[in-house]
Amino acid sequence: MTETVRVAVPRKGRPLEAVLERFATTESIAEVADEITSTLRYEKSVTKGHTRPEHDVYERLADYSDLSDPAAPEYTLLRDDRDGMPRRIVFDSVVLEIDGVDIHLVGREEPFRALRTHEFGLGFDSADLVLEEVVKLRPEGLGSIEDVNARIDPMDTDVRVVSGLGDTVYHTLMADPELLPPGSELDRDFVADYAGDLCISPRYERLVEAVLGTRCLDDVTFAYPNDAPEEEAAIAETGIGVYLTMTGSTAREHGLVLGEHLFPSETVLMENVAEATPAAETVKRAIASPELETELKV
Incomplete structure (x- = not known):
């Protein structure tokens, strides 16, 4: 039976694109990743008023999310925080098969906090959030991944930074x-x-x-x-x-x-060490690339 690893990811923007790009290890996955990226860029243009679509937001959402195809990406609606709080189509979910493991990418507004509450064992989010929320303040400054993890109080959270994606x-x-x-x-x-x-x-x-x-x-x-x-x-x-x-x-x-x-x-892969599983190692291998130099790495 194929294992499934649920991974929390951002719903839109540069961090999500970085995640999709890293998982695009095959032509079929790359096609799905490109579809998601192009869809969200179009919807961003609509939200900003740069593009005027022919169909309303609900028609577009129904067109994007083909529930009859289990391999198709799904989208959802959120209220954007711009003036008037327009509805915005954002990423919701997709399942990618890599090395015999189904990796279920699930959109979250705050992936880091979803890991902190043990909703997920793995997730991607900005390294900034770790510094803003859980890293202890000390007289001396920091600048490396080792410093970041060393300053996380294990009594405060089980989340640790694993590696960066290089979208720096x-x-x-x-x-x-x-x-x-x-x-x-x-x-x-x-x-x-x-x-x-x-x-x-x-x-x-x-x-x-x-x-x-x-x-x-x-x-x-x-x-x-x-x-x-x-x-x-x-x-x-x-x-x-x-x-x-x-x-x-x-x-x-x-x-x-x-x-x-x-x-x-930088967008980073984070792990809730209390929720670690052997199948999660597949996710770590999927984002590892010796050709890519990232700023944050162990």
Whole structure:
């Protein structure tokens, strides 16, 4: 009898695409992954008002989800948090067969929390959430997967990070060049000697504290973008800050220089060690790729 491993995954966006890409080990799975990705990108365009569909949301949902085909992906409706709270079609479920094991990918709004409550033994989510929710704050900062797992209190959760998928953007220091003395580097040491406002997104406050370390922030006060159209604009007004960067082009447009990459924001495979099973090893092997260098790895 074929074993089935249930895996919690994000319902949409870059993290889900990274998961689907990693599982696309055969042509048939790649076709399913491409179908899901293209469907959700189209629906994102509809939600943002860039595309006007011919059929209403319920007709599209019925068209996407073929319940007569057990191998077909399924979708569901959620209320988007945009103005008017429009209904948005998101990923719900698909079963992929890899190495004799059925891997049931199940969409969740918060996969990490589904693992924490023991609903799943395996799941994919952003590494940021681990730092934001369960990593202990210490005077010294962190920057590696070993540091992350070492700072998770086993009395708080059984979830551990296993490996990253390589879909990396970075939490990066950026600053007005006039703030930097000649010859100085914009890095953690600079922040440790700095006193004043540091602009960050409010949701990343605990993450920045964990990454930089509380000692580094002794004389620092967090400032927030408030109504600024772009975080980089708010950082330029403050003088120094931390924000996610891929190429850094927007930061440079605002006259900022880029400093140290503090921590990778990456989709990671997580495991609830209390729910581990032999079949789950198949999932770990499926995402392992010696050709791919990931930022987060054991």
